Amino acid sequence: MSPATAQKTRHLDQHSAWYRxxxxxxxxxxFLPVIVYYIMFCYAPMFGLVIAFKDYNVFxxxxxxxxxxxxxxxxxxESRFFFRLIRNTFLISxxxxxxxxxxxxxxxxxxxxxxxxxxxxxxQTISYLPHFISxxxxxxxxxxxxxxxxxxxxxxxxxxxxxRTYFLGDPKYFRTLYTSLGIWRxxxxxxxxxxxxxxxxxxxxxxxxxxxxxxxxRQTWHITLPGISNTIIIMLIFRVGELLSVGSETILLMYNxxxxxxxxxxxxxxxxxxxxxxxxxxxxxxxxFNSLIGLILVSTTNALSKRFSETSLW
Amino acid sequence: MKKSNSRIAxxxxxxxxxxxxxxxxxxxxLNVVASSLSNNSAVSRxxxxxFPIGFNLEAYKAVVRYxxxxxGYKNTLLYTIVGTAINLVMTxxxxxxxxxxxxxxxxxxxxIVAFTMFFGGGLIPTYLIINAYGLLDTFWVMVIPGAIxxxxxxxxxxxxxxxxxxxxxAATIDGCNDMQTLxxxxxxxxxxxxxxxxxxxxxxxxxxxxxxxxxxxDSGRFPVQLWLRTIVLQNQVRDIVEGSGxxxxxxxxxxxxxxxxxxxxxxxxxxxxxxxxxxxYFVKGVMIxxxxx
Numbered sequence: 041m042s043p044a045t046a047q048k049t050r051h052l053d054q055h056s057a058w059y060r061x062x063x064x065x066x067x068x069x070x071f072l073p074v075i076v077y078y079i080m081f082c083y084a085p086m087f088g089l090v091i092a093f094k095d096y097n098v099f100x101x102x103x104x105x106x107x108x109x110x111x112x113x114x115x116x117x118e119s120r121f122f123f124r125l126i127r128n129t130f131l132i133s134x135x136x137x138x139x140x141x142x143x144x145x146x147x148x149x150x151x152x153x154x155x156x157x158x159x160x161x162x163x164q165t166i167s168y169l170p171h172f173i174s175x176x177x178x179x180x181x182x183x184x185x186x187x188x189x190x191x192x193x194x195x196x197x198x199x200x201x202x203x204r205t206y207f208l209g210d211p212k213y214f215r216t217l218y219t220s221l222g223i224w225r226x227x228x229x230x231x232x233x234x235x236x237x238x239x240x241x242x243x244x245x246x247x248x249x250x251x252x253x254x255x256x257x258r259q260t261w262h263i264t265l266p267g268i269s270n271t272i273i274i275m276l277i278f279r280v281g282e283l284l285s286v287g288s289e290t291i292l293l294m295y296n297x298x299x300x301x302x303x304x305x306x307x308x309x310x311x312x313x314x315x316x317x318x319x320x321x322x323x324x325x326x327x328x329f330n331s332l333i334g335l336i337l338v339s340t341t342n343a344l345s346k347r348f349s350e351t352s353l354w
Numbered sequence: 355m356k357k358s359n360s361r362i363a364x365x366x367x368x369x370x371x372x373x374x375x376x377x378x379x380x381x382x383x384l385n386v387v388a389s390s391l392s393n394n395s396a397v398s399r400x401x402x403x404x405f406p407i408g409f410n411l412e413a414y415k416a417v418v419r420y421x422x423x424x425x426g427y428k429n430t431l432l433y434t435i436v437g438t439a440i441n442l443v444m445t446x447x448x449x450x451x452x453x454x455x456x457x458x459x460x461x462x463x464x465x466i467v468a469f470t471m472f473f474g475g476g477l478i479p480t481y482l483i484i485n486a487y488g489l490l491d492t493f494w495v496m497v498i499p500g501a502i503x504x505x506x507x508x509x510x511x512x513x514x515x516x517x518x519x520x521x522x523x524a525a526t527i528d529g530c531n532d533m534q535t536l537x538x539x540x541x542x543x544x545x546x547x548x549x550x551x552x553x554x555x556x557x558x559x560x561x562x563x564x565x566x567x568x569x570x571x572d573s574g575r576f577p578v579q580l581w582l583r584t585i586v587l588q589n590q591v592r593d594i595v596e597g598s599g600x601x602x603x604x605x606x607x608x609x610x611x612x613x614x615x616x617x618x619x620x621x622x623x624x625x626x627x628x629x630x631x632x633x634x635y636f637v638k639g640v641m642i643x644x645x646x647x
Contacts, residue, residue: 060458066532067451071463074448074502078466081499085475085483102482147375150368163372165633166379172629172636174561176579177622180586181382184389184614190400192385224378232637256361281472288477289564293587307477314478315568327476335473 092325112325129305133283135219144230167228179293211301241267281338390615397611413616426578434559437497441555444501453514495569513547550635582621586614
């Protein structure tokens with residue numbers, strides 16, 4: 041073997057997969073528990089989704105239970121709650137999108153105009169406090185404020201000549217209440233990411249705009265907003281992907297049977313039917329339907345955004 | 355430069371808006387604290403606003419005597435400490451390899467991990483799997499299934515990526531093996547980020563209640579949040595008032611309303627106490643994450 045070929049073989053050797061795996065065996069060793077975790081707690085449940093197509097029987101287990109195809113899916117589609125659940129889930133996240141999504145952007149823009157650094161920091165710190173408070177505490181406080189007898193809201197209503205109302209017992213108020221709670225809770229925390237993006241907008245652009253005679257509003261419209269549009273789009277993709285996946289935690293604490301008409305969403309329904317009533321296969325089918333729609337929504341928005349604005353998650 | 359009239363008007367509007375915002379954010383907390391310290395009739399007639407009316411500590415005395423709150427507190431504390439420790443170890447174990455260019459198959463592993471952010475088994479299959487592992491109604495069910503938050507791990511990976519390769523190479527030349535490099539060079543450089551991620555996890559554990567509802571039966575393992583829900587949202591005040599030694603309904607009514615507020619305060623106090631000191635870490639965390647999601 042000539043020295044040149046020996047050189048070549050060794051060179052190839054260094055690029056072979058086996059060589060590279062051996063070279064980073066410490067990293068593999070490190071990663072092992074992580075991959076085991078993901079298999080056990082993320083991918084195993086995904087395979088567990090097969091029970092949506094089976095008649096899950098506790099004694100037989102997941103594999104031995106009988107296949108039933110799309111039985112539980114059609115049961116869900118034909119259920120009299122199907123339309124109501126889709127409508128409630130969609131409307132609640134849609135309101136969140138319309139009112140909750142712009143709120144942090146507006147707050148970030150206003151904070152950005154605040155030149156006093158200390159004051160700005162204090163406001164910021166206070167504004168994201170609710171993000172760290174548990175849902176149970178937030179809903180507990182909320183319920184106290186809405187209380188018919190002594191709640192602040194009803195005191196105000198009465199002071200302005202209205203009659204005391206049990207807001208949480210009337211379907212027509214639920215979406216407003218849920219959306220308001222969401223804004224109160226998320227406005228400060230949501231603004232951080234936009235404020236970070238705002239600091240990256242070059243000051244020279246503002247000066248140029250000023251020289252061209254642009255006022256504050258023009259500056260905001262032509263420089264600030266385009267400057268943070270990438271961040272806005274990324275956040276929007278996430279948000280749209282969640283259009284049919286309203287979390288159950290907050291609603292489970294807030295709702296009651298009297299307001300299922302507007303408050304019951306897919307995730308709370310899965311919880312009640314699937315877990316409380318132990319209709320596992322049915323619950324899994326509804327859950328799978330919900331996650332699939334979420335996946336489709338995320339990838340569609342992502343693809344659209346990639347095409348039209350060159351910004352995307354992946 | 356002279357300010358235009360509209361600019362001055364805007365600045366005033368903006369200032370007032372900020373003040374109103376702060377009041378709206380803080381008032382609920384102040385009111386809850388004030389109510390918990392007030393006398394019951396003032397609370398039940400809705401007269402308490404910013405300051406306690408008829409200051410007294412009866413509600414707290416009742417809460418302190420309530421055994422479940424203490425057990426709940428102890429459980430929450432254990433879940434938070436053990437859970438956060440597991441979280442940090444697992445997150446570093448995952449984030450470090452994913453940040454190294456020489457980690458063969460990195461993109462495949464990144465995909466496997468990131469995919470779980472967009473699709474998952476959902477409530478029912480996860481419940482059944484956890485049941486199959488025999489974790490139901492154990493201490494570990496509160497800390498193991500959530501051992502890694504993919505989002506936090508990706509933030510951590512982004513941070514590790516920012517550490518110059520030269521530092522590692524220098525360590526290798528000085529005779530460190532991979533393990534020593536990580537332990538003596540990488541991790542000391544990452545303490546601030548680890549703190550940040552650790553706080554996110556810790557707050558998550560402190561506030562967790564839903565997993566407890568699903569996976570725990572034995573009330574001896576319940577976290578404090580669950581007792582809060584029972585007392586305030588499911589209106590089980592009676593139990594706690596009876597524990598306080600009050601026998602007749604009249605005495606019971608003396609604290610019935612204020613107790614709810616006191617329980618809320620007890621559940622939220624630790625967070626409120628540490629919040630002013632640690633909030634800057636949280637903000638830093640979002641900043642690292644926003645560089646590249």
